[in-house]
Amino acid sequence: MSEKTPIDIVRASREDRFLARDIIAGLITDFQELHGDRAQGDDPAIIGGVGLLGEQPVTVIAINRGAEIAEKLQTRNGSPEASGYRKALRLMQQADRFNRPIITFINTPGAFPGKTAEEGGVGQAIAESILQSMSFKVPMIAVIYGEGGSGGALALATSNRVWMFEHAIYAMLSPEGFASILFKDAKRADEAAALLGLTPQELLTAHVVDRVIPEMDNHTAFYEQLRLDLKNEIADLQKLSTTELIAQRQQRFAQFS
Amino acid sequence: MTQLFENNPDKFKHTAPADARTRGQKGDWVTCAFCGAQQYKEELGEFLVCGVCGYGFRLGAAQRANMMTDSFTEWHADIEMTTPDFTGYAEKLTRAQAATGLKEAVLTGEAVIEHQRTALAIMDAGFMMGSLGAKTGAKLVALFDDATANDLPVILFSASGGARMQEGIRSLMQLANVSAAIARHREAGLVYIVVLTDPTMGGVTASFAMQGDIILSEPHALVGFAGRRVIEQTIHETLPKDFQRAEHMQASGFIDAIVARPELQHYLGQLLRVHQAPKEDAHV
Numbered sequence: 001m002s003e004k005t006p007i008d009i010v011r012a013s014r015e016d017r018f019l020a021r022d023i024i025a026g027l028i029t030d031f032q033e034l035h036g037d038r039a040q041g042d043d044p045a046i047i048g049g050v051g052l053l054g055e056q057p058v059t060v061i062a063i064n065r066g067a068e069i070a071e072k073l074q075t076r077n078g079s080p081e082a083s084g085y086r087k088a089l090r091l092m093q094q095a096d097r098f099n100r101p102i103i104t105f106i107n108t109p110g111a112f113p114g115k116t117a118e119e120g121g122v123g124q125a126i127a128e129s130i131l132q133s134m135s136f137k138v139p140m141i142a143v144i145y146g147e148g149g150s151g152g153a154l155a156l157a158t159s160n161r162v163w164m165f166e167h168a169i170y171a172m173l174s175p176e177g178f179a180s181i182l183f184k185d186a187k188r189a190d191e192a193a194a195l196l197g198l199t200p201q202e203l204l205t206a207h208v209v210d211r212v213i214p215e216m217d218n219h220t221a222f223y224e225q226l227r228l229d230l231k232n233e234i235a236d237l238q239k240l241s242t243t244e245l246i247a248q249r250q251q252r253f254a255q256f257s
Numbered sequence: 258m259t260q261l262f263e264n265n266p267d268k269f270k271h272t273a274p275a276d277a278r279t280r281g282q283k284g285d286w287v288t289c290a291f292c293g294a295q296q297y298k299e300e301l302g303e304f305l306v307c308g309v310c311g312y313g314f315r316l317g318a319a320q321r322a323n324m325m326t327d328s329f330t331e332w333h334a335d336i337e338m339t340t341p342d343f344t345g346y347a348e349k350l351t352r353a354q355a356a357t358g359l360k361e362a363v364l365t366g367e368a369v370i371e372h373q374r375t376a377l378a379i380m381d382a383g384f385m386m387g388s389l390g391a392k393t394g395a396k397l398v399a400l401f402d403d404a405t406a407n408d409l410p411v412i413l414f415s416a417s418g419g420a421r422m423q424e425g426i427r428s429l430m431q432l433a434n435v436s437a438a439i440a441r442h443r444e445a446g447l448v449y450i451v452v453l454t455d456p457t458m459g460g461v462t463a464s465f466a467m468q469g470d471i472i473l474s475e476p477h478a479l480v481g482f483a484g485r486r487v488i489e490q491t492i493h494e495t496l497p498k499d500f501q502r503a504e505h506m507q508a509s510g511f512i513d514a515i516v517a518r519p520e521l522q523h524y525l526g527q528l529l530r531v532h533q534a535p536k537e538d539a540h541v
């Protein structure tokens with residue numbers, strides 16, 4: 001699909017070709033944003049709400065990197081704090097209660113490595129999101145549309161289906177971080193990127209993702225196709241019983257051991 | 258059920274030279290990794306606790322099984338798995354196995370603590386820094402699933418630097434894999450107790466170390482998600498000494514109790530008793 005090298009795809013994944021709010025606007029009608037974690041705040045790095053995918057009510061949660069500098073600073077370039085993951089979990093619980101499928105859109109270098117994030121228990125917030133996701137009774141689809149960085153991405157990707165855009169990546173560590181551990185030199189990120197197996201094609205082969213979504217310059221056509229694909233996939237997942245749906249999600253991750 | 262084991266007080270025996278790791282470089286002198294106090298090793302006592310600050314010196318998994326249980330029987334010792342072909346990984350594994358006497362970074366099995374059966378997992382920071390590989394995950398999944406099938410609680414001693422670099426995305430997937438097994442155990446109404454030990458970081462904190470119904474910690478254990486150096490570089494601040502230590506994490510609301518090592522076995526025994534739901538056919 002793509003003749004780009006792994007580091008080319010890493011660079012492309014960070015280019016902001018797709019923005020969280022544009023994706024939501026392109027796919028969802030009557031989207032209503034719902035704010036806050038009901039405990040301490042409202043992290044702008046996570047956008048969540050309800051709307052319609054065609055006729056189908058859905059809950060949508062997206063990691064938001066922001067459109068311009070001011071918003072990028074606010075969202076820490078799409079690095080959620082604990083509060084952001086708790087907002088996401090609250091909206092997933094709500095979706096589960098009202099039998100609404102959950103679609104997550106992921107683009108993050110990782111959870112924010114900061115003092116308030118640690119004191120807010122960002123690790124615990126991710127852990128809780130992953131654990132509860134294993135028991136939700138509704139179809140869940142995750143779409144990685146840029147960077148899928150480590151546990152901060154996985155927190156929203158423990159779903160029945162995991163899809164990726166053609167120029168997205170998914171890894172347990174950034175190539176720069178991997179290079180600084182492996183070679184003691186963050187500048188050798190290109191070599192590290194090749195070793196991490198982070199490209200969509202490699203991840204498809206490894207069954208980490210189920211589908212790679214070809215990107216198009218014409219975003220209107222692109223969103224139309226993606227909306228159709230999501231609708232069909234949700235309809236297929238809705239044919240499963242609750243037990244089957246939960247078992248399929250859990251089994252999806254059992255294949256890696 | 259406990260009667261099966263009351264007449265079998267044999268302690269778990271292990272051939273690993275785990276003890277050697279606490280001996281330190283200076284012969285009989287050891288330095289506390291938390292407060293820096295130097296003392297004779299004998300002064301640490303049988304629980305290997307710093308006489309100045311109460312920090313528990315790092316333990317090998319077998320050593321901890323001996324210290325914390327009445328008896329221990331290993332499970333899943335023979336789970337085998339292909340290792341990814343990553344430069345130097347096979348050698349690192351061989352070295353870790355020789356140093357710890359373990360095949361993987363976690364020891365799993367069944368234990369008796371104050372006459373109560375429990376499934377038990379003990380991670381070993383001496384084994385590639387307790388990092389989470391596919392086989393580590395597979396052993397934990399097997400432990401939780403067998404505990405669920407046998408109606409047993411699970412106690413887990415965490416010790417890990419996080420994901421295992423050499424296994425890439427497969428390592429990350431273990432966070433979800435183990436969490437699914439914990440969800441099944443939870444669904445069966447069984448209790449899961451975590452004891453955080455030094456250090457518990459990264460992906461392990463972002464999954465099973467923080468998913469316990471009850472989360473205990475040893476004093477001064479380092480507990481966090483991101484590493485201190487990465488945080489300091491990101492926010493351009495020097496972090497206080499107690500940052501990411503158990504006491505600070507407890508004050509932030511993430512730890513139920515910090516329990517000194519000599520009291521830990523009894524504390525766990527009490528918790529297991531509280532969670533033994535009276536059953537109609539029980540002969541207590």
Ligand SMILES: [Zn+2]
Pocket residue numbers: 289290291292293294307308309310311312
């Ligand atoms: Zn000390």
